Amino acid sequence: xxxxxxxxxxxxRVGAPQVTDEEIAWLKPQVPEWKIVKNDGIxxxxxxxxxxxxxxxxxxxxxxxxxxEEQGHHPALLTEWGKVTVTWWTHKIRGxxxxxxxxxxxxxxxx
Amino acid sequence: xxxxxxxxxxxxRVGAPQVTDEEIAWLKPQVPEWKIVKNDGIxxxxxxxxxxxxxxxxxxxxxxxxxxEEQGHHPALLTEWGKVTVTWWTHKIRGxxxxxxxxxxxxxxxx
Numbered sequence: 046x047x048x049x050x051x052x053x054x055x056x057x058r059v060g061a062p063q064v065t066d067e068e069i070a071w072l073k074p075q076v077p078e079w080k081i082v083k084n085d086g087i088x089x090x091x092x093x094x095x096x097x098x099x100x101x102x103x104x105x106x107x108x109x110x111x112x113x114e115e116q117g118h119h120p121a122l123l124t125e126w127g128k129v130t131v132t133w134w135t136h137k138i139r140g141x142x143x144x145x146x147x148x149x150x151x152x153x154x155x156x
Numbered sequence: 157x158x159x160x161x162x163x164x165x166x167x168x169r170v171g172a173p174q175v176t177d178e179e180i181a182w183l184k185p186q187v188p189e190w191k192i193v194k195n196d197g198i199x200x201x202x203x204x205x206x207x208x209x210x211x212x213x214x215x216x217x218x219x220x221x222x223x224x225e226e227q228g229h230h231p232a233l234l235t236e237w238g239k240v241t242v243t244w245w246t247h248k249i250r251g252x253x254x255x256x257x258x259x260x261x262x263x264x265x266x267x
Contacts, residue, residue, distance in 0.1 A: 099230045103221040110214040119210045122235040
């Protein structure tokens with residue numbers, strides 16, 4: 046099996062299964078810096094990256110945006126002075142799909 | 157007096173006064189689409205702009221980022237598929253400064 050960050054997002058449709066607890070137990074250790082949070086009942090993967098200033102932060106936002114466009118899967122990106130918080134989840138299934146873990150792993154490669 | 161969007165941010169130091177209710181009554185109507193919200197006791201100015209897709213949203217994020225760098229005053233920018241939420245406040249005074257209204261007015265010019 047390829048490493049998570051080398052995998053490609055599959056097309057995700059409404060009704061696709063969310064990751065199970067067993068899958069999370071296997072996937073989560075591969076993105077150790079990420080946290081699973083629950084907002085409005087929706088599980089999401091989130092990580093805040095730190096930078097020296099605003100310019101570096103927004104440059105990183107651009108890189109994540111380009112990755113999102115390339116993979117056809119889009120995060121929420123909160124850009125602030127010296128930090129960017131990236132949050133992945135799958136709107137269509139209102140929760141976490143394997144794709145989100147793949148995208149988290151790919152995001153980690155951008156720093 | 158120049159229009160708000162033609163004004164320039166002044167250097168803001170710790171201890172500078174927050175805008176008064178009287179000033180807000182004069183400034184707020186000049187940025188009618190913006191809302192004043194309170195997070196963790198800090199008053200902020202926020203507006204969500206809608207776009208056709210992620211690419212347009214992140215392009216707008218870049219424009220606001222360039223404006224922020226130019227003026228030396230930085231917002232929080234939440235970029236999502238089809239929308240960007242821009243939030244201005246002044247960290248140093250933990251609230252709203254006249255600069256934030258100037259930046260809101262300038263942000264409106266970018267769309």
